Amino acid sequence: MRSKYLGVTILVVMLAVMVVPTTTYAETxxxxxxxxxxxxxxxxxxxxxxxxxxxxxxxxxxxxxxxxxxxxxxxxxxxxxxxxxxxxxxxxxxxxxxxxxxxxxxxxxxxxxxxxxYPEVFQLVATKSSGIKSFADLKGKRVSPGDRGSGTESDFRSMTKVLGMSYDDFGSVDYLSLGGAVERMKDGQVDFLIFTGGYPTSGIIDLGTSVDLTYISIPDEERAKIKEALPYVIELVIPAGTYPGQEEDVKTLSVVxxxxxxxxxxxxxxxxxxxxxxxxxxxxxxxxxxxxxxxxxxxxxxxxxxxxxxxxxxxxxxxxxxxxxxxxxxxxxxxxx
Known part of the structure; x- marks a missing residue:
């Protein structure tokens, strides 16, 4: 008899376990x-x-x-x-x-x-000591067009092509992230960088606090030529005072x-x-x-x-x-x- 009741007890316990609700967790x-x-x-x-x-x-x-x-x-x-x-x-x-x-x-x-x-602005920056004030002045200079595979480098390559230039015109080309280009400019190893992004950009602010910079405007004629060839760009102004030592508005172009x-x-x-x-x-x-x-x-x-x-x-x-x-x-x- 004891074994009979023991079997019934085990069956009841098993059924109770089966009907007790279990906690479920949603998968992250x-x-x-x-x-x-x-x-x-x-x-x-x-x-x-x-x-x-x-x-x-x-x-x-x-x-x-x-x-x-x-x-x-x-x-x-x-x-x-x-x-x-x-x-x-x-x-x-x-x-x-x-x-x-x-x-x-x-x-x-x-x-x-x-x-x-938000707008992504073409920001062209050179050391004052380089004398660079325009695209034409980049010939023979040490240029950082952006990192390989970046939108910045694609933008720069597209614009220089429209303006009849190629990377062969430059003294050297260093494919660097913005952070890398900033450090190279601080060390005097790069004359010019371009960065496509929202302003103010922390890397350029950092650079402008230790190096005298020229913030380059794209002339009206060149902006019109680029816009005609690259219809997805828009005109935009970086207001004076955005960066250290920037005394004038910078006329440039932008994507999104x-x-x-x-x-x-x-x-x-x-x-x-x-x-x-x-x-x-x-x-x-x-x-x-x-x-x-x-x-x-x-x-x-x-x-x-x-x-x-x-x-x-x-x-x-x-x-x-x-x-x-x-x-x-x-x-x-x-x-x-």
Whole structure:
């Protein structure tokens, strides 16, 4: 009899265990944003955006990663090695259509847009001792056109080609990140650098505090010639006083920074991150719990260019397809019909 009751007891215990509800945990999703070098504008803005998205979206961890900027970032998305990235609008267009610096390559057909962010300005800087005041003065000089695979280098190559110049005209060419070019100019090893990005740029501010610089304007005739050949650029002025020793406005040109994403990322996730970029919402986790801010507002707190990230210009300069998740959000709020 004892064995009989023992069997019944075991059966009851087993049934009880089976019906007790178990705690389930949602799987954490990971999402990365490829940015640029630490001395540029992409990196601090990407870091702020990553923090905002991680705080506002349940079960999502977002990281910002340094990178070689636009061209390299498009290639990362092509290879499905990163979920999203900051790139220039012209580079995104070239990548999607296999034109420009991507001519002769396979188009990056999985490239999609989430939002346009802010103008990316062509900033041309030379040491005063070099005597460089224009593109023509670069002949025979030591030039840093940007890092290999960067949008900056692509911009510089495109402009010099339009103006009838080539890299063979320069005394030397050093492919460097902004941080690397700044250090070389401090050491007197580089005469000129170009950087495409939002102003003020910390690396150029740093350089201007220790080296006498010339901030170069592009003459009216040359700007018109470049605009005619490169229709995605716009005119822009860097106001006097933006950088150390900058006494006059600098007339230059600009493209637009975009946030792009792999088409394979789920529609639901891209919808959520697009919404978090533009809408206030309860912070789900982190030290600032309960804070109500948009991703754009948080970007504005860490860098002056973040103040230019607005819903009104969310699609400015976009020349590639929107991700379906982003498009769904923009249709809901009437930005896309």
């Amino acid at each position: 999703k990971f999402f990365a944003i490829a940015t640029g070098g630490t001395a540029g504008t992409y990196y601090p803005l990407g870091g702020a955006l990553a923090q905002a998205l991680s705080s506002k979206i349940e079960d999502l961890e977002v990281t910002a990663q340094t990178g070689n900027a636009s061209v390299a970032n498009c290639n990362l998305i092509n290879d499905h090695e990163i979920e999203s990235a900051f790139v220039q609008n012209n580079v995104a267009y070239w990548a999607y259509t296999a034109t420009g610096v991507f001519e002769g390559k396979e188009p990056i057909e999985n490239l999609r847009a989430i939002a346009s962010l 920074a975009q946030w792009v994403v792999d088409a394979d990322v789920s529609d639901d996730l891209v919808y959520e991150i697009t919404k978090a970029l533009w809408e206030k919402g309860e912070v789900k986790k982190g030290s600032s719990k309960g804070q109500m801010k948009t991703g754009a507002e948080i970007m504005a707190e860490v860098h002056a260019k973040g103040k230019e990230v607005t819903l009104e210009t969310a699609l400015a300069g976009n020349a590639i397809p929107l991700h379906a998740g982003a498009e769904k959000y923009y249709k809901e709020i009437g930005v896309v019909k």
